[in-house]
Amino acid sequence: MPHIQLAEGLPGIRSLFAFRPETARPLCDLADVLLHAPGTLTTGERELIAMYVSSQNDCHYCQTTHGAIAAHHLGGNDALVQAVKRDFEHAEVSAKLKALLNIASKVQRGGKQVQPEDIERARREGATDREIHDAVLIAAAFCMYNRYVDGLATWAPPEIPGYRERAAHVAEHGYLGIPQTVLAQTGG
């Protein structure tokens, strides 16, 4: 049960977006720039970073949501999502993405955990400054989203089927429409 009175039936961060539309807008705008807008990392790669950080933060809603969105971008390959979550160093992803996931995992533990050799490894595997920058910002932003979702003990459906339909919609349309969607659902 959530720590504060939230609209029933809206899962995870969506219930918080409905509660506080003023902060929902920039949070969704940021998610859209980082995860959905055109970039040199694929949307699948960026969602995998978001999913991985959320899993390390033990945030059920965010890791399931962004895992489902990542799987959608990866042609339905949920096995790859689970493999990255378990042990990304041995998953079937590029050496560059492994190096960026390594940086993201350090950011999750604390910004100062990132060492020059982590940056060097990413550069060696072909990551640009822009890609390293965005990996760090995705990881940092998801630490915020994860703590926001769990710090207020939001409700979330336990099983994956509840996530797939929303994931497909977000994968296709991005994050910008979410604040409006949740307000419509609460009659706001």
Add this chain to the structure above:
Amino acid sequence: MKPMFLPEVEANPRPSPVTDLIRIAQSSAAEYPKIWHLFGYRPEATTHLGEFTQAIMRGDCPLSPGIRELIAAFTSHRNDCPF
């Protein structure tokens, strides 16, 4: 000042108010917080962080701005982030 991990972030600010601040500080050899470079490098992302911060720190809320800044300062202290 110590260089950042990513030289491109320091070397390629895009036009923005914070970029003007960086230029002024650099021209007078003044020290300045390097978070400014993060805001100057990728304004299409960081502008939303600015809007979020404004909404949560100064938006309509029964907690005074002073109390909200205390919460932010306390959390940053616990995260060992002096800025």
